Amino acid sequence: MDALYNAAKPRVVAIGGPTATGKTALSVALAKRFGGEIISADSMQIYQGLDVGTAKVTPEEMQGVPHHLVGFLAPEQAFSVADFTTLAGKTITQLTAQGKLPLVVGGTGLYITSLLNGIGFTPEKVDPAIRQELQARLQAEGSQALYVELAAVDPGYAAKVHPNNTPRVIRALELYRATGRKMSAEREAARPAEKPYRSLCLCLTCRDRTLLYQRIDTRCDRMMQSGILEEAKLVYDHRDTYRTAAQAIGYKEFFPYFEGTADLESCLAHLKQASRNYAKRQLTWFRRQTDAVWLYLEDGNLEQQAAEQTEAFLAENNA
Structure with a gap:
């Protein structure tokens, strides 16, 4: 296996798809099975102190598997796709050198596709x-x-x-x-002439859109129970400096409640609808990736299916 990981073109397994489809659990299972570590590809989980509203992976969910690019940045700081590809690329190089399989996991499709396709970004000079x-x-x-x-x-x-x-x-x-x-x-x-990595992109979703929406609604209800309102109030109170979080799904839906213009029930309903709309946009983005392998929750045995795909990918020669 070491020879595969230390090849000139590193191997990367990506796991994407819409929210609430179980990407975290699957990625942890694959990391434990193949000796890998996880690089988060989520544009909001990078921020410190914003855990519930971003559905940030918990220490219990990590099961001892190292996670990179999670909770490392202050909410006042901006973070771009260029920043992500730079940091994720360095992490892939480090993990590959250690003989570990990098798993890039998250729902921010722009992050994943830019990384896997080697999109270059010139430094942004802001006037x-x-x-x-x-x-x-x-x-x-x-x-x-x-x-x-x-x-x-x-x-x-x-x-x-x-x-x-x-x-x-x-x-x-x-x-x-x-x-x-x-x-x-x-x-x-x-866009470079040649991609920088040999990659396998697994995408999770539901054949029945109703099931996906039910999972999203259930997640939103759990967020309420876990204290999302307190986080949303923190973001609301710092909305002038937490600019990215103030625009993020999971927080801005509650702003009318804090302003006294809407009740909590209607704000929660708005959060569920916004999350469903976001899931549709995620599906559209990932379906543009013609080389993605789709795994459907209704089919069951997701871990086994993903493991078989990963084993076949790692067994491919380096040609």
């Missing part, structure tokens, strides 16, 4: 004046106004970004205003 103007416009006019501007100047990139994903919308507008370059062209130019 403070442009950033302040866009932030002011966001507060005054809302995210839709910024998205409309992005769609006008770079329709190709806008088609890949959700209108409420304001960090990505703002970064694309900053690039265009500062340089005249489109983010869609930047991303295309950043």
